[in-house]
Amino acid sequence: MFRALIYLLPLALTIYAFIDCLNTPEDEAKHLPKVAWVFIILLFWIVGPIVWLAAGKLRHAPAGGRTPSEWHRNHRTEWVAPDDNPEFLQSLRAENRRDESLLKDWEADLRRREEELKRRESGTGPDEAPGTPPPATA
Numbered sequence: 001m002f003r004a005l006i007y008l009l010p011l012a013l014t015i016y017a018f019i020d021c022l023n024t025p026e027d028e029a030k031h032l033p034k035v036a037w038v039f040i041i042l043l044f045w046i047v048g049p050i051v052w053l054a055a056g057k058l059r060h061a062p063a064g065g066r067t068p069s070e071w072h073r074n075h076r077t078e079w080v081a082p083d084d085n086p087e088f089l090q091s092l093r094a095e096n097r098r099d100e101s102l103l104k105d106w107e108a109d110l111r112r113r114e115e116e117l118k119r120r121e122s123g124t125g126p127d128e129a130p131g132t133p134p135p136a137t138a
Helices: 002-023 034-043 047-055 070-074 086-122
Strands: none
Touching (some): 002 047
């Protein structure tokens, strides 16, 4: 078990440092270009990752919430709270209007069905007014 750890620990350190180097923006790599750091990490198996972690990268939190990707950094949109977003508020108003009209349609349909059911129960046809006697059958 200890022999496996001797090989796995440096391998894990190398993989971590390699991925960290690749995800680091070019302007945060110190002393050397990022490509040179990649070669140092991969060629000098134990020493390279340690040197990268100790001296190869700026270790303070970057300002403005920067991400490793240049594309995300330059194409970030401004986040707006839903209460301050006029498009979102307008969509809520439109949805409320649709819901209200749907509710009115359902209520009208329910009233119509209730009236039709009352007419059937009282025995009057759809043309006869309620309160008139049903026609006599012979």
